[in-house]
Each structure stands twice: as C-alpha cells, then as structure tokens.
Amino acid sequence: MESIRVLVVEDHHVVRQGLVALLNVVDGLEVVGEAAxxxxxxxxxxxxxxDVTLIDxxxxxxxxxxxxxxxxxxxxxxxxxxxxxxxGDEDIYRALQAGARAYLLKGMTTEELIATIRTVHAGKSHxxxxxxxxxxxxxxxxxxxxxESDVLEQIVHGKSNKEIATELDISEATVKTHIxxxxxxxxxxxxxxxATAAIQRGLVTLESLRKPKx
Amino acid sequence: MESIRVLVVEDHHVVRQGLVALLNVVDGLEVVGEAAxxxxxxxxxxxxxxDVTLIDxxxxxxxxxxxxxxxxxxxxxxxxxxxxxxxGDEDIYRALQAGARAYLLKGMTTEELIATIRTVHAGKSHxxxxxxxxxxxxxxxxxxxxxESDVLEQIVHGKSNKEIATELDISEATVKTHIxxxxxxxxxxxxxxxATAAIQRGLVTLESLRKPKx
DNA sequence: TCCTGAGTCGATCAAAAGGTGGAGAGTGCG
DNA sequence: CGCACTCTCCACCTTTTGATCGACTCAGGA
Numbered sequence: 079m080e081s082i083r084v085l086v087v088e089d090h091h092v093v094r095q096g097l098v099a100l101l102n103v104v105d106g107l108e109v110v111g112e113a114a115x116x117x118x119x120x121x122x123x124x125x126x127x128x129d130v131t132l133i134d135x136x137x138x139x140x141x142x143x144x145x146x147x148x149x150x151x152x153x154x155x156x157x158x159x160x161x162x163x164x165x166g167d168e169d170i171y172r173a174l175q176a177g178a179r180a181y182l183l184k185g186m187t188t189e190e191l192i193a194t195i196r197t198v199h200a201g202k203s204h205x206x207x208x209x210x211x212x213x214x215x216x217x218x219x220x221x222x223x224x225x226e227s228d229v230l231e232q233i234v235h236g237k238s239n240k241e242i243a244t245e246l247d248i249s250e251a252t253v254k255t256h257i258x259x260x261x262x263x264x265x266x267x268x269x270x271x272x273a274t275a276a277i278q279r280g281l282v283t284l285e286s287l288r289k290p291k292x
Numbered sequence: 293m294e295s296i297r298v299l300v301v302e303d304h305h306v307v308r309q310g311l312v313a314l315l316n317v318v319d320g321l322e323v324v325g326e327a328a329x330x331x332x333x334x335x336x337x338x339x340x341x342x343d344v345t346l347i348d349x350x351x352x353x354x355x356x357x358x359x360x361x362x363x364x365x366x367x368x369x370x371x372x373x374x375x376x377x378x379x380g381d382e383d384i385y386r387a388l389q390a391g392a393r394a395y396l397l398k399g400m401t402t403e404e405l406i407a408t409i410r411t412v413h414a415g416k417s418h419x420x421x422x423x424x425x426x427x428x429x430x431x432x433x434x435x436x437x438x439x440e441s442d443v444l445e446q447i448v449h450g451k452s453n454k455e456i457a458t459e460l461d462i463s464e465a466t467v468k469t470h471i472x473x474x475x476x477x478x479x480x481x482x483x484x485x486x487a488t489a490a491i492q493r494g495l496v497t498l499e500s501l502r503k504p505k506x
Numbered sequence: 507t508c509c510t511g512a513g514t515c516g517a518t519c520a521a522a523a524g525g526t527g528g529a530g531a532g533t534g535c536g
Numbered sequence: 537c538g539c540a541c542t543c544t545c546c547a548c549c550t551t552t553t554g555a556t557c558g559a560c561t562c563a564g565g566a
Contacts, residue, residue: 090377090398092405096310163304163377184304191306223542236485239523251545258525268524268552270484271450277491278501287492437512453553465515472554482522482554 081108082199085128087119087145088112088161089137093184097132100188107195116140123149123156130199133178135162135169143169146176157198168280170209180204226260227281229253234273234282295322296413299342301333301359302326302375303351307398311346311375314402321409330354337363337370343413347392349376349383357383360390371412382494384423394418440474441495443467448487448496 084107088094094112101109110126113119115138123131123145131149135142146158158178162169170181179198182191183206197204205213222230225246232242239257243250261267264275276282298321302308308326315323324340327333329352337345337359345363349356360372372392376383377399384395393412396405397420411418419427436444439460446456453471457464475481478489490496 091401092310092314092398093304093307094310095314095402096306096308099313100306100309184306187305188309225543233484234488236480236482236488238482248543249545251547252543254524255544257523261524266450268450268452270447270487273484274448274450274487274491274501277488287488439513452551462513463515465517466513468554469514472556475554 081106082130082195083108083110083126083128084195085109085111085113085119085122085126085131087114087116087122087131087133087137087142089114089134093134100191101195104192107192114138116142116145119145120148128156130157130159130195132159132161132195135160135173143172143176146173146178150177157201159194159198171213174205174213181206181209220263222260222263222281226256226263229256230260230264230272230276231282231286233257233269234276235287295320296409297322297324297340297343298409299323299325299327299333299336299340299345301328301330301336301345301347301351301356303328303348307348314405315409318406321406328352330356330359333359334362342370344371344373344409346373346375346409349374349387357386357390360387360392364391371415373408373412385427388419388427395420395423434477436474436477436495440470440477443470444474444478444486444490445496445500447471447483448490449501 084101086094086097086101086109088097091114094114098109098112101107110128111122113122117139119131119133119137120140122128133142133145137145142160146160149156149158158173159180159182160170160173160178161182161184163184173181180194180203182194194204228246229242232245237245239250239253242253246253257269257272261269261272264272266272266275298315300308300311300315300323302311305328308328312323312326315321324342325336327336331353333345333347333351334354336342347356347359351359356374360374363370363372372387373394373396374384374387374392375396375398377397388395394408394417396408408418442460443456446459451459453464453467456467460467471483471486475483475486478486480486480489
C-alpha cells in the first residue's frame with residue numbers, strides 16, 4: 079500500500095524537527111519535504127505534490143493563510159492541516175475559509191496528529207469541538223468594515239480619539255461614529271474591552287504593539 | 293569524557309519530541325529524562341540530577357518559574373535554561389530572578405541550543421541581546437503593589453471603575469487612586485494602554501480573558 | 507518612636523469617551 | 537434608477553475617566 083506523502087511547514091526549528099521525527103517512524107506516512115517559511119512552502123508543495131501539508135499559520139515572508147489560498151487556486155486536491163500553538167479565532171477562521179481541512183493545537187498527542195492526517199487524507203475534515211464552538215459563535219457576529227478595523231487598530235495601540243482622527247486624517251466625530259459602530263459589532267461597551275477583544279481574536283497581533291510602525 | 297546530562301521539561305508533545313530527537317544525536321549530550329508538567333519535572337530532577345534542565349515556563353500543574361524556585365532551594369548546582377515561544381517580559385524576568393541561567397526562544401537554531409547548553413554547563417550565563425535589552429528597560433520601572441495588580445487585572449477584563457469598586461469591595465475613589473498610580477508606574481496615560489501593556493508584558497494571561505472566573 | 511509605604515476615602519474639576527439622531531457624498535449592484 | 541452600504545461630519549447630551557488636592561489607618565522597619 080502507498081504511503082501518505084506529508085509536507086511539514088513550520089518555522090520553529092525545534093518543532094519542525096519534532097514533527098518530522100514523530101512522523102517518520104509511523105507506518106504508512108512519509109515526510110516528503112520540509113519548509114521554514116511561506117515562500118519555501120509553496121515551492122515545496124509544487125515540487126513534491128504532497129497528499130497532506132501540515133502548516134503553521136505564523137510564518138516568515140508569507141503567512142500560512144496566504145500559502146493555503148494560493149495553492150488552493152492552482153491545485154485543488156492538496157489538503158491542509160493547520161497547526162498552531164494557539165492564537166486568536168481570527169486565524170482559524172481565515173484558514174478554514176481558505177480551505178484548510180483540520181486545525182490542531184501543538185499540545186496534541188501523537189495519536190491525534192496521526193489520526194487527523196489519515197482523516198484528512200481520506201477527504202474528511204476534522205475540527206476540534208472547542209474550536210468548532212468558538213467558530214460557531216463567531217459566525218453570528220458581523221464583520222468590521224475596513225475603516226472600523228483601522229480605528230480598532232489605533233485603539234489597541236492606545237490612541238485617543240483625537241490622535242486617531244489625526245492619524246487617519248478624519249474628524250473626531252467620525253472616529254466616534256466608527257467606534258460606536260465597532261463596539262456594537264464586537265459586543266463590547268468600551269474601548270478597553272474592544273482592545274482586549276481584538277487581541278484575543280487575533281484581529282491585531284501582539285507583535286505589532288511593540289513596534290510603532292509595521 | 294563525560295556527557296552533559298540533560299533533562300527536557302516541556303508540555304507540548306511535539307516540541308518535547310523534537311528537542312529530545314535533536315539532542316540525542318549530539319556528541320557529548322545525553323537526555324536523561326523528560327517531563328510534561330511541573331510536578332513531574334521536580335520528580336525527574338530529583339531522580340536524575342541532570343547537569344542542565346531545559347524548561348518551558350508554561351507548564352500544567354506547576355509553572356516553570358515555581359519549579360526553578362523549588363529546586364534552587366534544595367539543590368544549588370542544578371542549572372536551568374528557560375525555553376519559550378515568546379510570552380511577556382514578566383516571565384523572563386521572574387525566571388531569571390529565580391535563578392535560570394539562560395533564556396532561549398523556540399525559534400532558535402540547533403547550534404544555538406547546543407552552544408547554550410555547553411555554556412550553561414560550564415557555569416556561565418547566556419541571555420540573548422534582544423532580551424537583555426528589554427530586561428534592562430524593565431529594571432527602571434517600579435513594581436506594582438498587590439492591590440494595583442488587582443485593579444489592573446480588572447481593567448484588562450474590561451471593567452469600569454464602578455464595577456471594579458464593587459468587585460474589590462472598595463470605593464470608586466480608591467479605584468481611581470490605584471489607577472492613577474499604576475498608570476504612572478506602567479508609563480501609560482489611560483486604561484486602554486494599561487490593558488495592552490499588561491497583556492504584552494505578561495502581567496495578565498490571555499487565557500484568563502476567555503474565562504470569566506479563574 | 508518615628509517614618510515609610512500601602513490602602514483607604516473624599517472632593518473637585520477638566521477632559522475624554524460614549525449615545526443618539528440626522529445628514530450629505532460616493533460606491534457598487536440588481 | 538433606486539437601494540444598500542460605507543464613510544464622512546455635526547450637534548447635543550450624559551457618563552466615565554483621569555488629575556490633583558488632602559487625609560486617615562495600619563503594618564513594619566530603622
């Protein structure tokens with residue numbers, strides 16, 4: 079019988095090694111390649127045409143979501159299992175939208191990992207109940223408009239309404255309008271809750287907090 | 293020549309396997325044990341008396357910092373290398389205070405890992421420049437009092453001053469006093485900045501945001 | 507004992523934030 | 537074209553927040 083051909087995409091060296099080491103001793107699985115960033119991942123997928131790709135979402139150069147989107151456009155049969163430590167809901171959401179078939183946390187057991195690879199290879203999906211639930215909750219919520227997202231980002235960065243107005247080159251009244259709207263959509267009552275909700279959901283990355291620009 | 297005896301403490305299965313697999317092929321290193329949580333870690337350290345312990349800070353049952361503290365009290369020669377994906381500054385700070393000799397990010401290369409193990413085994417310390425810098429910045433900042441920390445936690449949870457007063461059973465005036473004080477200590481100007489700063493520095497965990505209590 | 511730091515509270519005031527309603531301009535779509 | 541949506545802005549109002557005084561208690565250390 080044919081082995082399932084697996085590609086591992088993960089930037090953390092130690093984790094990647096761990097995955098490869100784990101998978102290589104399993105019968106019926108074969109690791110055909112590794113990649114440490116998004117660009118490399120695309121090259122490897124094109125080259126090896128793996129049955130299943132294990133992919134981290136946080137990757138240098140090109141995010142996991144982008145990799146999935148690009149590959150899905152050119153080669154439908156490729157299947158993705160998203161692997162992450164634990165970020166926000168937003169990433170999960172986008173990855174599944176992009177066409178990932180499964181989502182695994184890095185705390186999983188070896189058995190879960192292997193079972194999921196087999197499930198996905200068989201053409202089925204696998205979403206942990208805890209994640210499925212949060213995803214369902216998210217479904218009911220409205221999307222923020224681009225401008226509202228801009229404002230939210232500024233809020234997370236600790237800007238006052240006046241500062242946001244200056245930054246985005248609009249009036250303070252408009253800032254208030256957007257805030258009022260986004261508070262409602264996020265289901266919160268003030269900017270502090272909006273900020274923590276945004277961080278929690280992965281709408282804004284924690285890294286971006288450290289650096290003032292980009 | 294004798295091998296350096298290493299213990300690996302890490303709850304994420306995949307990462308632990310990766311570390312063990314990496315270390316076992318290195319000459320002069322020997323992995324004498326593994327542990328997946330803090331309690332197990334203490335048992336293993338007592339049993340195997342490793343030269344160097346690689347330890348994650350986020351562990352079930354007993355945190356990495358607590359493990360280091362307890363072991364340091366009973367057996368001075370044990371040496372610790374803290375390993376983490378990337379949390380806040382606060383954890384790094386406490387781990388180093390507790391007696392850790394080095395701090396490594398999971399994105400490190402195999403070479404860095406091995407070199408650090410050798411360095412630490414030789415009795416020296418190894419702190420990456422980026423972390424050393426942030427640590428230095430932190431030194432200048434004042435510590436929050438226990439009560440201020442309570443208030444900050446409530447702020448991060450999106451509570452208003454009135455709600456905080458009720459929650460902590462003090463008057464709103466007192467809440468304001470504490471907030472005024474902690475804003476100064478954190479070097480920020482409003483509660484939203486305080487909230488993001490707290491999350492960033494690891495003063496409050498993101499997990500605690502999801503669950504209302506505990 | 508005196509002093510310090512922490513915690514508590516009050517009053518007052520200015521600034522910021524949030525809530526509501528309305529309203530015009532632009533875009534894209536059926 | 538008409539409709540929906542977004543973005544923009546204004547006015548008015550209430551509530552919240554933050555800043556700055558001062559003051560009392562309590563515990564612990566010099």
